[in-house]
Amino acid sequence: MLPEHTPMESSTGHQRVDYHLLKVQAEMINQIAQVTRGTLVLNELLPTIANQLHQILQVSGCLMFPTHHPPAMATHQVSFPITQSVESTGEPCLIEVFRHLFQSYHSWLAQGKPLIIPESQGKLPPELKELTYPCDLRTIMMVPLLHGQSCLGSITLYQCDHEREWTVQEIAFIRGIADHFAIALTHQELEQLYQKQSQELKQKESALKVSEARNRALLEAIPDVIFRVNRDGFYLDWKAAIENPVLFLTNNCIGKHLHNCLPTEVAGLIWEHVEIALESDEIQVIESPIRQDGKLRYFEARIVKSGLDEVAVIVQDITERIEARLTLAQVNDALEVRVQQRTAALRKANQALKGEIIERQKAEEQLRQSEERFRNVVEISSNWMWEMDENAVYTYASPKVWDLLGYEPSEVVGKTPFDLMSQEEAKRVMEILASFTVLKHPFSNLENTRIHKNRQLVVLETSGVPIFDRIGKFCGYRGVDRDITKRKETEVEIINALAKEKQLGELKSRFITMTSHEFRTPLTTIYSSAELLEHYGTKWSEYKINNHLHRIQNMVQHMTRLLNDILLIGQVESGKIELKLTPIDLESFCTDLIYQIQLNDRNYHTIKFTYSLEKFENKLGSNHGRNNAASSFSSARPYMDEKLLRQILENLLSNALKYSPKGSTVEIKLTCSANQAIFKISDQGIGIPEEDQGLLFETFYRGTNVGTITGTGLGLAIVKKCLDIYQGQIDLESEVTVGTTFTVTLPIYYVLSN
Template identity: 30%
Template sequence: MGKFLIPIEFVFLAIAIACYLWYRQNQQRRKIEISLKQQTQRERFINQITQHIRQSLNLETVLNTTVAEVKTLLHVDRVLIYRIWQDGTGSAITESVNANYPSILGRTFSDEVFPVEYHQAYTKGKVRAINNIDQDDVEVCLADFVKQFGVQSKLVVPILQHDRSSSLGNESEFPYLWGLLIAHQCAFIRPWQPWEVELMKQLANQVAIAIQQSELYEQLQQLNKDLENRVEKRTQQLAATNQSLRVEISERQKTEAALRHTNHTLQSLIVASPRGIFTLNLADQIQIWNPAAERIFGWAEAEIIAHPELLTSDILVEDYQQFKQEILLGIASPSLELKCQKKDGSWIEIVLSAAPLLDSEENIAGLVAVVTDITEQKRQAEQIRLLQSVVVHTNDAVVITEAEPIDDPGPRILYVNEAFTKITGYAAEEMLGKTPRVLQGPKTSRTELDKVRQAVSQWQSITVEVINYRKDGSEFWVEFSLVPVADKTGFYTHWIAVQRDVTERRRTEEVRLALEREKELSRLKTRFFSMASHEFRTPLSTALAAAQLLENSEVAWLDPDKRSRNLHRIQNSVKNMVQLLDDILIINRAEAGKLEFNPSWLDLKSLFQQFIEEIQLSVSDQYYFDFICGDQDTKALVDERLMRSILSNLLSNAIKYSPDGGQIKISLSLDSENIIFEVTDQGIGISSEDQKQIFEPFHRGKNVRNIAGTGLGLMVAKKCVDLHRGSILLESAVDQGTTVTIRLQRYNRLPRA
């Protein structure tokens, strides 16, 4: 019967997963999958344990069954039931413990470890969950007491009963502490989960009901025997004395009061039972019909008792008749599944359990039946079967992992489907317990993985495409979607990833993009060489004109001022061409991926100061350099040649495009990971329109007028920044000056070969 007890909420989980696998939508529904699965499993175990407990009315059997089942369910090292006696003392009366730990059976707790205040707290329903016997708020005497039995974690739930000894035949209003249901974890420290606590409380309630039923049954049996003995004895003494008769009548009245009390208790249990309960006599006439049976079948008690054929006409089939005969013959029989019609005409599936019903003479007078409606559970079971079929046979790989850890080594894999093994080449048993990161390799995009880590750290869903590696080392492109799954409390417990091999699609796109890049490179080369030839023509023309003037004009040659001015023109033109060639060479090497990057330890503060002093010597006094740097450690692992190129271009631009002079501010700061420096001038600035193309080769602002320049400085600086895995940000406005902010990684390593 237990395998069909799955809650109705699982329908929504099944639909959510199925819809996600096919349509990749409604991701929120899947967050409850694990919670429902755990809840279903717990309810199934509870029902199984309850059934096992209810199979016997013998108290010892009930208790032994309870501790054994709880130990198996919770995977603990020891489970025991501690009985509280009337004098306040108590002892372990039932125990199930692993062989490598000492037994507590029969041991009595001293007043120090079980004081009166504990007794009072447990009487009020207190549950005590001790995750760590050494760290939690645990009394020293209690910790020392349980340590001798190897206990590291402990969960205690009270078993409460009502006082049935009232002289008026009514139960006491307040419960009393019958005993404790205790679970011990000895092998390791165990944080008790809320569902485990709730599970223990439910089981304690079931034990309490079973104890009450067992005691009531024993009491009823004993009362019946006592009654018979007393009647026989009093009958023999009837003639002896009227006084004896009066005593007998008095005793009978007491016995009848006790029987009425017992009958009232049994009736209360039947009415309160969540299962349908009814009794049949040997003629299949219904005598008792509880509210749960009315809810299941739809007929009220008056209807079914007046017309029992409404029920029996549909279930009196061959299997039922054989089941009934076995029950009436006293043959132990398991439950029977039947299909029945309700009052409204709809059909339901039930599980029927029964036991013989005895009369006062111990003769079988009928049977008592317990009914569970399993219609919804069977429907859910079919949906689960279909869902499992979808997951198993889909072409997309499905991977389920634990929720944490997010950092290395990563969450462990709990499940992979067959499609995963076909795509990756790994068998399921090879991946279980491992992390999905075993599929990553040198070409797996760190940028995409950083996106995944960002989403995972915020418990958000994400879809990315990366290169992964099969078991044989071959590469393949995979598109995977990652979704977090939470339990009913909102606590995230698992990740579900659906992966699809998109290698062929990406290959078609690596071809298309390559063609587009070739076209773009061809266009850029044509434009680059056209602009380069134009930029070389200007200084060459200037140098040639100055040289011809000196050659052809004796006056120009003999005049020191004219001779010096023309020679400076030739020198400046040559310098400009050398700088242009250097810039073009750097850009060409960077584009070809051959620009060398050799980081070494440098004191950036000293480098900046030295470079600024060199620049200051080569410019007029109208420029003032303001260098700002704190007393912090300024050592970093950078390429000195590239750093000088960045500074040279930024400071040259600041000077060149500040024709009226003024302050040029340079600031430098470092933190644990980054280098941040800024160059700010008070020059002509750059329009917002020009800023869109400012890092393109030979592009210059429309407001530069006759200021000499190549339009390569910022592009060269950006190439050098890129090699440091950094960023460059420009903020400017016309006639308001320009600020360039550089952010570099402080510790750069040489690229791998």
């Protein structure tokens, strides 16, 4: 700090003060005192005081700002907040100067000493010189607002255009105003703090009562058994299950030890985890079987610390979950522990006395702890708890709705359950609930399907109890929703598995029937010809012998084709066949295939083949390069999988010939475009009934009108599986006794020639 900037400490002794200044000071102090008495508002008084100081001391400006409040300023023009008085006066730069000075000399001001800089322009620090240049700042006096050990702000007077010396009376005048202003400011802050704390306390007390009432109501809606025990294993209180409790408790259990009310094994297990929960502050979850009414059931107990030496235990029946997941047989053995009557009575009396003493000592503490206990119960429960009014509109939803449906509680409040369902499901559930709401009866275990926020379906099990006000008027329902989606998915998987097993059984039956028939006839023919050759081969002519040999060869070829078809289907289903593209001349390929098929046709069918090539330029754009592209496609060679194509066309043509009258015509049309080949195979055969068309591509399936025409039911199945590998498409048009047309569309690839 340069010597010329060192703050000047002025004396505060009993100096003679100008009478006029004393009179004005008294008036201003009286105004400030009215703020302390509550008749004036401090923020409204700030501009008035600043304007009075500006006029009385004849300075260029006066700036007053508390450190914890937005600054207020008054100039010789008008008394306004800073943000409304800076455009014409250049005050933004002065505000930055004064704030910088306040921060730099805070330790000096905190001692109650005024900061006076009497030097002209050029003596200020360099970083402030540029800011004050437009204002021609000459003199500054900054008096702290000091109360106790805290510096609450400052009153800053400044003079522009010419230098000014401050008199001792003026300094004492300003310090007197600053001291009273600091007292008023402190009083206002304390008053505001008191009002804020009082309001917050009232809000917390009100919220605490509302929360306790709601939590108690929700606790009653929970269908499970809930009880509290202390570290020593004694019951403090309990709530029974709505129906079918897995652990039976009564009011007589309060004050008793776990071992007095539960089986020894269960009581020991719970007590062990009570200690763990108290020591670790972590939720403990245990599962255990228990025999009830001669039946083995399973329960899940969630143990959470709810006080210094006590826990809350929520017991839920999970028998269905355990049985569905593990499919275990019910356990036949169960242990029952009988405690002597005299010991039980003694423990009951001792615990009742102990509980009464504890309740009396903790009466004031219960209100605070009850909210925490109920909140913990809601948070650890795996169920979504809700309340709805008489119009089925949700008025409350616990945070668990996020885990079940992906919604925040605020998003659910104001909606109905039916807003979260499909239209069909909403109609079904609405009809079911109507029978309960009319009679104001509780309902439980109502299965319904909701729509998750991510559009997935969630199956819930809903239970609810009616709500009535003090005069018995029906107000709505409160209850819980439990997610049973996994359980329902397991049921669906079992049903699907049974259906698939049935389908496989039917497929196996068809396969056995087909193979036994298709193999028996060729084997009979082979056996018959072989036996005839054995006995009469030396007597027959060479022509007759060759005829029987050809019969044997044809039957062997027929069985070989049948086996090859079965093997091909097996290879396709196991993923062993992949698409292998090779160059191909489609017109020549089809011509050769038709020739080979006709060689084996003994019914004198006519196969008519037509080939057409679309104009590729029609598929192109209309730019100037269209003719060149068309010429390139015309000279291109297509690439296709010849093996798969042969399987597709050979099976379709063979079926067309097999099911067509002798001497009829079978037509095959091939149309090639820039990216696909379209084959149309049409016959004049028996046609396919409409009820058979949907199952025609199933393995071993044959039409109901085939009569005595032999077949395996594999041909069209092979065609469909080859098309799946090829990513092709097949369409069917058929009319009984008129004929059938199959349209096969296959993608092709071209390599342009040079």
